[in-house]
Amino acid sequence: MRKDRDIPRAASDGIPPGRVRTLWVEEPARRYRLPDPVRTAAVRAVIIVAVTLVQAMVALLCSLAGSWLAFPMVLSTVASVVAATWGVLDVWVTRQVWRQRHGVVSAPSSSARQVRQSRRPQRLSGA
Template identity: 75%
Template structure:
């Protein structure tokens, strides 16, 4: 009896499992994200190599010296990978990554220049049309 009362009290409206919320930050552009993933993987491998080199050294294994050399080389590569993320981000932002919003000053200036060019072309076409007609359509003839 009690179970049917509880079911009757529950609202019958559909409730979604989650509610979509807009992202707080924009997604990284693809080239930057690829560089970041590459850097994370390289840094993870470098850290694993460093731990293995340390353990080999502590155990007195013959593998300690080659592992230390590989660790040094992979540290250089990991540094390059981290710098690659930064450089890729800067290049993307400077080349094509500037997102123009409707309120952007640059966009408004381009729009004004475009209007001025269109007006100048329309005036030039009208002037050419008047010259072709032999001056008709003017208010006064010189």
């Protein structure tokens, strides 16, 4: 039975010859995880949009086939498009509300800070 240590490695691996290569390497996340209410709204929106796309495809195929089901499917697809639009807007509104309630830190840029510092003496001397 061969072990991972027995497998010859290329010099470009970057792993010392005595160490075993692990299967899983944990890396830090590049972006933070979405807050729970925003993630819930996003999952709901994705499901609604997916159902809408399936309905649109069924409505198209029924229309091409000349089926009696085409008209009800088109009507339900229109209703689903309205619901999908609501779902996507719900994600956006939920994200904005979460940001306002939980106080996301926003720091002014250095150029804005310089403008404020340059105006400060003017305000104090003009009052």
